[in-house]
Amino acid sequence: MKMGSKYNTLQLGVSWPKEILSQRIKIRLDKRFKQGMIKEVAQLHNQGISWQRLDNFGLEYRWIARYLRGKMPLKEMKEKLFQEIKNYAKRQMTWFNKDKRICWQVGENEVEKLIKKFLVLLFAFYFLPSNFLFFWS
Template structure:
């Protein structure tokens, strides 16, 4: 690969696998700074439910793209790419290594390869699709774009409508990010077997409940984030908001939430397995040697 391309280190893996811990350790050892690539950690006040790294956990390592906007506003891949590119330049000016860390794979690919041409929103079509349930929208998408259906959150109406809008307007499947690499990127995937990952997901959910995740969702709603918006954020925010509305019991909420997090991890792995450039490893010494050879 051309030496002219800027070097960036990318840490990926399913939810709860330990990406954050690894990114901080590598940042300390290789004089790096971390750019978060998480579509929910950009929102202020969404801390416990997203597993946002705390000041203490950062261990003095500067982090970018956390707490960027209010959860009442929209943030998308295009905005992320623009902000991440700016952060990469700032980090490199300091002579440091930019480390991208997160689980929003579409955003990471968009940063590495560039975004495909966007389709302008169609208010009339959106209004029509808005009348359908998430279940019906997902069935519709599955028929016309089965590939996108494999990686989308089938309960997220906003994303389902956008995916359908693109397919119906262009007559083509949802385009993937372009495949011309913009950076010299070393991609490391945090490797966990299924049983270990399930246990990590379970333990983290219990820990988050103890940390006050219910109170966090209550506070977000009190500050003007609608129940629908919380539902659209998915996972923790969806099931906790439904519990707080009295739609489900606490036990049902915990069971459904854990199941959904496991399904989400599977969707992440479906996306990641397609990328043959990812080096899967969980031995830190081996990871360290890989980075040394590349950097």
Template sequence: MAEQGKLVVVLGTTACGKSGLGVELALRFGGEIVSADSRQVYRGLDLGTGKVTAEETKGVPHYLLDVVSPNESYSVAQFQQDAYAAIDGILARGKPPFLVGGTGLYVRAVAEGYTFQEARPDPALRARLEGQDAAALYALFQQKTGLTLSESERHNRQRLIRTLEKVYHGDSLTEAPRHPRYQVLQLGMTYPREVLNQRIEERLWRRIDDGMIEEVANLRANGATDAFLEGLGLEYRHILWYLQGKYESVDQLCEELGRAIRQFAKRQVSWFKRDKDVLWLDTGGDFLAQATQAVERFLQG
């Protein structure tokens, strides 16, 4: 059996600096980056998703950014196949791949090698699921699998329906066979609650100043549906509500959105902390040096 290639994962909460760390590590080791973010796959979703700019990449190749248009569906199974193709291509070029992002299901699908199967047609089940809203579907998903999903995934009705069809036919993600494709080193980033909340607040206002409200308005003007934007959650949902007049001011928007992002960060911590194989970096110290040493040992080992 051929030796598995090595994959470095950089995961963690929102606003913790994952993208920057991924770039610095890729520069040091001559690597390339595959994004693991369920919203950054969409074209035009830049400020609201924290997508790295061309300048911020520092010349490091990035994959799975801007691969689908707004309103299009993009499943975790599709992400897995696209990520495998990108990672295998990086390895074939003799470079180390870095999977960087905070969408937990995307990360695990690749790192743990989830097996996805096509759900068999079941008109009766589909009709029953179609009659429920996203909140009810997500509650049913959690009841059946014990898993949590990202903010955007839990509000995407059609994706939830497709996932539940798989679960009901015995294709549960928690029980499906897993076939890890790579040897994996997982590096985790987060900050103490108070520090992380401050970073979230500062980043939110910076993005507002940079034009995040205008980004959402332009997406709507160019054909992105309100249902699509609301399904993305967080920045896109709350700014949509602001544009619809549900918030009286930018201050109220930022207060409500900031609260939602902080709650999302707590859920991310809970998701990632369940994985005992993650090496959590000391963000109060020289975490870049710590990460560099860990990657060096991993790649040489």
């Protein structure tokens, strides 16, 4: 956390163990399927969006469009989509890990404490005498 810059920000990242991240991706993907993601993609195509355009929309749309065109069975589509999302999450982590401003935490436990500390420091920086920060930190 850098105080005194143009904007005082706290950038938090939640780092999950690989197994838990994989489970969370699977749960989210299953939920999206139950919410009608396949029907959504079919409706978009029926409303005039080309298969090529759906392919360009990204991961979920690309794989579901391939399934809807008969290029693969449902089970294979779900497996490949799951793997692609895991690969995408890995690339995101590689990119975010380069940002030294991010304060990484494992799981969600410490995030609330960090936010509270940041808000106290921010309040102190703007509203209390400058020597307060010296004694508090």
